[in-house]
Amino acid sequence: MSELQYVGKSVLRKDGPQKVTGKATYTVDVRLPGMLVGRILRSPHPHARILNIDTSAAERVPGVKAVITGRDSLGIHHAFVESARRYPPDQLALAIDKVRFIGEEVAAVAAVDSYAAEEALDLIRVEYEPLPAVFDPIEAMQPDAPEIHPTNPKVREPFRNIGGKTESAWGDVELGFSQSDYVAEDRFESHLRTHGYLEPQATVASYEPGGTLNVWTSSQGTFIKRAKLARTLDLPLSAIRVHKAYVGGAFGGKIDLFSHEYCAALLSMKASRAVKIVASREEIFTAYRHGQPLIIELKTGVKSDGTIMAQQIKVINNSGAYRGSGIVVVFLSWGFAMLPYRLLNLKYEGYAVYTNNPIRAPQRGHGAPQMRFAIESQLDMIAEELKLDPIEIRLKNARQPHEQLPNGDNVHNCGLPDCIRDAADHTQFLQKYGHGRKGASRNGRFRRGIGMGVSAYFGGALIYPSSSSVIVKMNDDGTVTMLTGALDIGQGAETILSQIVAEELKVPIDEVHVIAADTETTPVDIGAWISGGAYVSGNAAREAASQVRRKLLDVAGDELEANVADLVVEDKSIFVSGSPDSRLTYEQLVAACIRKNRGDPVIGEGHWRTMRDEPNPPSLATAKGRWSENYAFDAQVAEVEVDTETGLVRLLRAVTAHDCGFPINPLLVEGQIDGQVSMALGHALMEEVLMKDGRTINPSWLDYHMPTIHNMAVSEYIDVVTESYESGRPYRTKEVGEGYVSGILAAIANAIYDAIGVRLYTTPFTPEKILKGLAEHRSLSHDHR
Amino acid sequence: MKTLISLSVNGELHELAVAPQATLLEVLREQLDLTGAKEGCGTGECGTCTVLADGQPILSCLTLAIDCEGTEITTIEGLAQGDNLTPVQQAFLEKGAVQCGFCTPGMVLAVTALLRESPNPSDQEIKKALEGNLCRCTGYNKIVEAVNEAAERSSSTNA
Numbered sequence: 018m019s020e021l022q023y024v025g026k027s028v029l030r031k032d033g034p035q036k037v038t039g040k041a042t043y044t045v046d047v048r049l050p051g052m053l054v055g056r057i058l059r060s061p062h063p064h065a066r067i068l069n070i071d072t073s074a075a076e077r078v079p080g081v082k083a084v085i086t087g088r089d090s091l092g093i094h095h096a097f098v099e100s101a102r103r104y105p106p107d108q109l110a111l112a113i114d115k116v117r118f119i120g121e122e123v124a125a126v127a128a129v130d131s132y133a134a135e136e137a138l139d140l141i142r143v144e145y146e147p148l149p150a151v152f153d154p155i156e157a158m159q160p161d162a163p164e165i166h167p168t169n170p171k172v173r174e175p176f177r178n179i180g181g182k183t184e185s186a187w188g189d190v191e192l193g194f195s196q197s198d199y200v201a202e203d204r205f206e207s208h209l210r211t212h213g214y215l216e217p218q219a220t221v222a223s224y225e226p227g228g229t230l231n232v233w234t235s236s237q238g239t240f241i242k243r244a245k246l247a248r249t250l251d252l253p254l255s256a257i258r259v260h261k262a263y264v265g266g267a268f269g270g271k272i273d274l275f276s277h278e279y280c281a282a283l284l285s286m287k288a289s290r291a292v293k294i295v296a297s298r299e300e301i302f303t304a305y306r307h308g309q310p311l312i313i314e315l316k317t318g319v320k321s322d323g324t325i326m327a328q329q330i331k332v333i334n335n336s337g338a339y340r341g342s343g344i345v346v347v348f349l350s351w352g353f354a355m356l357p358y359r360l361l362n363l364k365y366e367g368y369a370v371y372t373n374n375p376i377r378a379p380q381r382g383h384g385a386p387q388m389r390f391a392i393e394s395q396l397d398m399i400a401e402e403l404k405l406d407p408i409e410i411r412l413k414n415a416r417q418p419h420e421q422l423p424n425g426d427n428v429h430n431c432g433l434p435d436c437i438r439d440a441a442d443h444t445q446f447l448q449k450y451g452h453g454r455k456g457a458s459r460n461g462r463f464r465r466g467i468g469m470g471v472s473a474y475f476g477g478a479l480i481y482p483s484s485s486s487v488i489v490k491m492n493d494d495g496t497v498t499m500l501t502g503a504l505d506i507g508q509g510a511e512t513i514l515s516q517i518v519a520e521e522l523k524v525p526i527d528e529v530h531v532i533a534a535d536t537e538t539t540p541v542d543i544g545a546w547i548s549g550g551a552y553v554s555g556n557a558a559r560e561a562a563s564q565v566r567r568k569l570l571d572v573a574g575d576e577l578e579a580n581v582a583d584l585v586v587e588d589k590s591i592f593v594s595g596s597p598d599s600r601l602t603y604e605q606l607v608a609a610c611i612r613k614n615r616g617d618p619v620i621g622e623g624h625w626r627t628m629r630d631e632p633n634p635p636s637l638a639t640a641k642g643r644w645s646e647n648y649a650f651d652a653q654v655a656e657v658e659v660d661t662e663t664g665l666v667r668l669l670r671a672v673t674a675h676d677c678g679f680p681i682n683p684l685l686v687e688g689q690i691d692g693q694v695s696m697a698l699g700h701a702l703m704e705e706v707l708m709k710d711g712r713t714i715n716p717s718w719l720d721y722h723m724p725t726i727h728n729m730a731v732s733e734y735i736d737v738v739t740e741s742y743e744s745g746r747p748y749r750t751k752e753v754g755e756g757y758v759s760g761i762l763a764a765i766a767n768a769i770y771d772a773i774g775v776r777l778y779t780t781p782f783t784p785e786k787i788l789k790g791l792a793e794h795r796s797l798s799h800d801h802r
Numbered sequence: 803m804k805t806l807i808s809l810s811v812n813g814e815l816h817e818l819a820v821a822p823q824a825t826l827l828e829v830l831r832e833q834l835d836l837t838g839a840k841e842g843c844g845t846g847e848c849g850t851c852t853v854l855a856d857g858q859p860i861l862s863c864l865t866l867a868i869d870c871e872g873t874e875i876t877t878i879e880g881l882a883q884g885d886n887l888t889p890v891q892q893a894f895l896e897k898g899a900v901q902c903g904f905c906t907p908g909m910v911l912a913v914t915a916l917l918r919e920s921p922n923p924s925d926q927e928i929k930k931a932l933e934g935n936l937c938r939c940t941g942y943n944k945i946v947e948a949v950n951e952a953a954e955r956s957s958s959t960n961a
Contacts, residue, residue, distance in 0.1 A: 029895055036903030037891040037910060039838020039878030046837035213938045215842045215850055215904040265840070265904030266938050298843040507902030507939050684898040688940060692901065695941030718847035718936065726932045729942040 023519040024742050027684035028526055031512045032263070032505060044219040044235040044262040045295055052221070053082055055284050055294035056134040057277060058124040058141050059304055060116035063373040063711035064150035064163065067114055067123070067143060074140035075126060080133030083288035084141070086124045087113035090283065093249045097273045097342045097378075098480075103638065104181065107166055108339040108376070110249055110279035116145070117165055117338035118375045119711045120304025125280035127292045151178070152711055154312070154335040154370035165338060165371040178371040180336055181344025185351055185640035187423045188362030193327025197318030201399050205313045205391035206779040209706040210699070212308070212380055213723050216265020217301060222281035223291035228252075230282055233262045237272045238504055238544025240482050243536045245274035246282055261534035264506040268696070269379035269755075270306060271506075272546045273341070302716030306378030307706055309346045310335050311387040319399055323410040325361075330354055332367035332388075334377075341376040343369030346384040348637045352644060353385040353759070354392060355423065356473035357433060358414035363423070365640070373711050379546065381693070385472055385759040386700060390780065393470040393763030398776065406450065407469050407767065408441045411652070415471070418739075424635060425643050429749065430739035432676030433471065433650035439735045440469065440652040440674035449656075453772035465669070467656050468767025474756025476647035476678075477549025477627040479634040484626035485554040486540035489518055489561040491569070491619035495589050495603035496528040499561075502542025503554045504534040508754055509685040510550050514558045516681055521562035521744055522569075523586050524603070540622075548752045551681060552647055553625050556747055560623025563745050568619050572610045573601055649751035651675040653694075653760035657768040661791055664784030666769060668698050668728075671761055674735035678751035679742050686753050691732045693758040699724045700758075701765040701782055807871050811836065812880030820867045827851045827862035830877060838878035838907040842936070849935030852908035853877050859912045861934075878907035881914065890914050893952035894945075901939030908935050913949050922953050 035041040072084045092113055094106035112123050124141050128134035149163040156162055158176035165178055194200055220234040230252065236242050239259035247254045264271070277294040285292040296305065314331040332350045336343025347367035355363060400410040415433045422428065441447065446467055452458065453466040488500040499518050503510040515529040532539055543553045566586065573591035574581045577599075585594050592600035601609075610619050628646050635642035656670040671694040680686045703722040707715045715721050742748045762780070770776050775790030804819040811834060820829055830836045830853070842850035844863050851863040854876040881888045887895070890913050900906050909932065916923055916931040923931070928949050937945060 027898075030898075030900060032903070033895040033900055034885075034887070036900050036906050037878075037887060037894050038882050039836075039907045041903055042837070043840070043904065045840065046831075048832075048835075213936075215848060215902070215936060215938055216840070217842070264902060265842075266902040268938070295841075298845070298847075509901075688898045688901055688944060691941035691943045692939045693941075696938070698941075717845060718843055719845075723936060723938065724941070725936065726929045726942045726945070729929075729946065732941060732943050 021520060021742060022523065023516045023526060024681050025679070026682070028512060028516055028682055030509055031515055031531060041263040043216055043265050044221060044233045045216060047221045047233045047262060049221065049223055049291035052291040052293055053127040053129060053288060054131045054134050055125060055127045055281055055292045056138050057122050057280060057294065058138050060112065060119060060121040060123050062116060062145050062147050063119050064148040065116050065145040066148060067112060067116065068146055069144040070124060071142040072124065075137035078133055078137045078140065080129040081126055081137045082129070082290060083127040083284045084124065084137065085111065085280065085283050085287060087111040091251050093251065095245055095249050095274055096340045098340065098345055098637065104340065104344065110274070110276045118373050120375055122276035122280065125284055127284040127288050150373040150711060152372050152374055154333050154372055157370050157372045165373065176368065179368055180340045180371045181347060181369040181637065183348045183351055183365065183367040183637055183640055186364045190327045190329055190362045190364040193362030194318040197326045198321040199399065199402060200316065200318045201395055202316045203395050204778065205315065205394065207310050207387040207390065208780050209310050209708065210308045210380070210704045211302060211706050211721065212268040212270035214266030214268055214270055217298060218271065218275060218277060218296040218305060219294065220278045220281040221291060221293045222285040224285040224289065228256055230257045232257060232259045232282065234259065234278050235262065235264050235271055236504065237267045237506055237546040238542065239534045239536050240502055240541050241272065241544055242274065242278065244481060246278065249274065249279055250282055258537040261504065264504065267506045268381045269383060269546065272379060298718070299716045302706065302721065303713040304375055306341060306376050308380030309343065309377045309384070311350065311384070313387065313391040315391050315395055317395055317399065319403065321403055323400065323403060323405045323413045325358055325414050327362040328354065328360055329364045334367065334369045335372050335374065336369040337372060337374045337376045339376045340369070342379045343377055344637050345379065348640060349384040350388045351640045352475065353388040356648060357416060357471045357650065359416055359420065374708065381696060381755040382758040385474060386697065386762045389470055389472045389759040390763045390766060394766050397767045397770065406447060408437060408446060411437050411469065411471055424641060426645060428648050431648065431650055432737035432739040433652065435737045436650055436652040436674040436676055437471065439737060440654045440672055443735055444654045444656070444672050446654060450771060454774040462660060462662055464659050464661060464772040465656065466659065466768040466770065466772025467654060468764045468771050469652060469654050470760035470763030470767065471652050472756060472760035473648050473650045474752045475548060475645035476649060476752035477543065477553045478547055478645045479628060479631060480547060482541050482543060484624060485542045485557040486622065486624045487554065487557040487561040488540055489565050489621045491565060491603060491607045493604065493607055495607065496530065497522060497524050498530045498532065499558065500532045500539045501554060501558065502534055502539045503550060504545050506545045508545060508550065508689065509682060510545060510554065512685065513551060513681045514554060517555055517558045518562040521559060521566050524589050548754055549627055551750045553627050555681070555750065556625040557623040560625065561621040564621030564623065565619055568610065568621065569603065569606050572606050576601055576609055647678065647749060647751045649675065649677050649753065649756045651757050651760050653757065653764045655761055655764035655768040657765060657772060659769060659772045659787060661773060664787035666702055666782055666787065668730040668765060670731040670733070672733045672735065673757050673761070674737060675757060676737040676739050676751065677753040678740040678749055679738060680736055681750060687734055689753045690734055690757050694730060694732045694761050695724050697758050697761040697765070698728060698730055700780060701762050703728070703781065705781055805868055807868055809867065809870055809875065811875045812877060822868060824867045825863055826865040826867045826870055829867040830862060836877050836879050840904055840907065842904065849908045850905055852911050852935065854911055854915055857915060857918060859915045876911070878911060881910065888914065889955040890917065890952040893948040893955060897944050897948040897951055899940060899944040899948035905935055905937040909937065909945060913952065917953055917956055921957055923949065
């Protein structure tokens with residue numbers, strides 16, 4: 018095995034120069050000749066029947082070129098997940114007869130400027146008949162609750178408004194509890210957070226005479242957007258071309274079809290002009306999709322040595338007015354519950370509940386932060402009860418390499434035990450643990466605590482388009498061009514794919530040119546939203562480059578009259594081992610191949626599908642069936658300081674010990690971890706979308722507190738490397754983009770308890786909750802005296 | 803009714819007819835095709851529209867274009883000379899301070915202004931200078947590293 022030159026190195030981002038000079042073109046920067054401005058009219062009611070829409074006055078506004086309502090659409094329903102029988106699509110891009118949340122799209126206009134467009138919006142008259150609305154998921158489940166989708170879905174009993182349900186069990190949970198020495202039962206709740214992407218949602222659509230619809234849209238994958246636009250517009254896939262644009266952050270919030278994308282397309286078709294729609298930040302906060310608050314009821318039975326014997330979990334997801342990814346979160350929560358620790362007996366039920374709130378989206382971690390917060394908090398409580406320390410109870414239950422999961426998946430080279438040990442050693446966890454609430458400083462104003470959280474995440478799963486292909490072609494000058502459908506949303510997809518191609522072909526990174534994410538000119542890609550990029554698209558790139566390498570070797574063998582086995586590939590050239598002075602450059606080899614092989618300029622193609630023998634994704638209803646072939650693991654430690662006078666908590670230090678398989682680019686891995694630590698910090702301590710009766714009451718950055726530079730926490734990393742990369746062979750790398758947002762959230766909760774002895778069951782951990790907890794704690798210890 | 807103004811941007815003087823309510827950001831992006839400055843909120847809360855006015859960072863989404871006559875505006879497009887990045891741009895690249903890149907132009911300009919005023923800033927000065935610039939991707943850690951790197955690099959170039 019030759020030494021690796023390009024993978025495993027902190028290669029600089031390929032798109033970096035474009036980004037630091039302001040040249041990178043995002044969707045918001047796209048400008049086309051004659052482009053119109055689009056605006057959307059939204060429902061002011063959380064639940065209402067639409068009786069009539071009159072657009073005549075709006076159409077007369079000078080400068081207005083098109084006005085559309087649901088009547089202009091084909092009325093084709095769509096959903097994030099859909100199947101004809103169990104999950105019929107439940108959502109329209111433009112409402113026709115009913116609206117189900119405040120902000121639902123009712124009409125749209127395109128005009129020569131924003132003034133005309135907004136004047137036209139004001140002149141659209143919509144007659145509504147308000148209907149009773151329900152916002153709380155528990156209330157929505159009651160038999161007398163207003164029904165949000167009376168004809169849909171089929172899962173209705175015994176509760177109302179169930180948009181989807183996952184029920185799964187294995188082992189014998191009752192037996193497990195009866196064999197337990199201690200059983201804990203707790204209820205945890207999480208809250209509503211937004212993704213916080215800085216680039217607003219935006220789309221430019223341009224319908225060309227002849228029938229091609231060109232689209233630029235801020236997204237997480239161009240192929241899924243093309244598919245959903247084609248279906249809802251009833252156009253052939255080939256009539257739509259979604260172009261690459263740089264993406265200013267997404268974090269799960271830009272995957273599914275959004276109404277503004279549909280409206281931009283339909284307005285452009287109607288006006289025969291390009292149309293651009295950019296959502297305002299207020300619209301994003303009030304009408305777009307946020308994450309998913311879960312209620313988690315958790316019952317766990319353990320032996321006195323800490324061995325988990327049984328776990329029973331009930332999850333209720335307030336998933337908004339349409340299915341969105343609500344049912345997916347309910348399925349995934351099952352997965353995030355069973356991944357890190359051995360569970361012999363588990364019973365799980367989860368409900369995605371329709372309410373008259375805005376639709377909910379995937380959000381980095383997609384259910385894992387909520388679930389790990391609950392389980393890791395309760396595990397610490399159990400450990401204390403059993404007089405075990407938080408490290409030994411985790412090590413006792415952590416999955417070992419090659420364990421089989423209940424659905425048939427395997428954890429392969431699982432590095433979790435090492436992650437737990439390394440994180441504990443590195444932070445001197447056990448020396449510090451308990452000092453805050455028990456040590457000498459327990460009466461001081463500022464108290465410190467330490468806590469651990471463990472998590473795991475899948476890498477790639479079967480959901481459209483499920484696979485990636487890459488084309489690598491040699492250029493006459495010996496450089497390489499890679500065509501990939503992968504979309505770089507900041508995670509560095511183009512860079513790591515280039516590293517892989519560079520490694521296989523021994524070509525400098527700068528000489529790998531990238532054409533990406535254009536549905537017309539690049540092959541299909543799994544997308545930047547299923548945590549499969551490095552593995553699925555990476556192996557496709559590796560295969561494509563390997564094919565090119567084999568072709569070059571064949572030509573070189575011919576030219577040098579040598580066996581391919583005796584050839585060495587190095588520095589854009591090939592020579593017979595031992596004779597580096599008589600080498601043939603790639604430039605020469607490409608010319609030779611064209612001359613000898615009927616013009617073949619050396620092109621390779623590679624394809625990869627995760628779990629290629631599985632025809633279907635797992636069942637959302639039963640959680641049966643294979644889910645993923647890669648699981649990343651992590652143990653994260655938080656050290657916090659609590660101000661017992663103000664209730665403010667500061668995250669002082671975050672340590673992430675992680676098994677992401679093989680880090681293809683350590684600098685990018687660090688960046689992903691830092692970002693997730695910061696996002697978890699916001700989740701834990703600062704951020705909340707506040708809603709009252711379906712209306713967002715803090716729709717701005719000023720009122721929604723996202724971490725600023727003042728909230729930065731020290732972030733340290735420990736790589737537990739469990740996989741290797743060998744040229745010419747498939748590699749198994751895992752996940753780094755969203756798995757590490759969860760353990761640290763739980764770790765912060767546990768660290769707060771360690772500091773002040775206050776256990777928090779609901780996020781966020783606000784000063785009010787801390788002070789209330791401290792007061793209760795004080796009165797409790799008073800009573801004991 | 804539009805007003806004729808002359809606006810100096812990145813050392814070039816432009817004669818422009820602008821609406822009285824047009825912000826500097828709109829004029830830069832829509833009339834001059836300088837799209838490096840972004841609109842992340844339009845209400846002065848995120849910092850992605852940061853440009854320099856006579857060397858000082860300002861929020862171009864809260865600034866009227868007609869108020870900028872006689873002011874030298876510098877945008878992100880005005881920093882690098884051809885392929886030669888400034889030390890701040892180079893440090894952002896090398897330290898991994900760039901992910902999605904949407905906050906990057908504003909960040910780079912705010913840091914450029916900071917290092918002119920204070921070539922070796924303390925952590926507190928760095929945080930003060932960047933407190934109005936949101937970044938969701940990096941957690942700010944690598945941005946602070948990049949500022950320190952740029953400061954070091956600038957001082958060694960000047961020495």
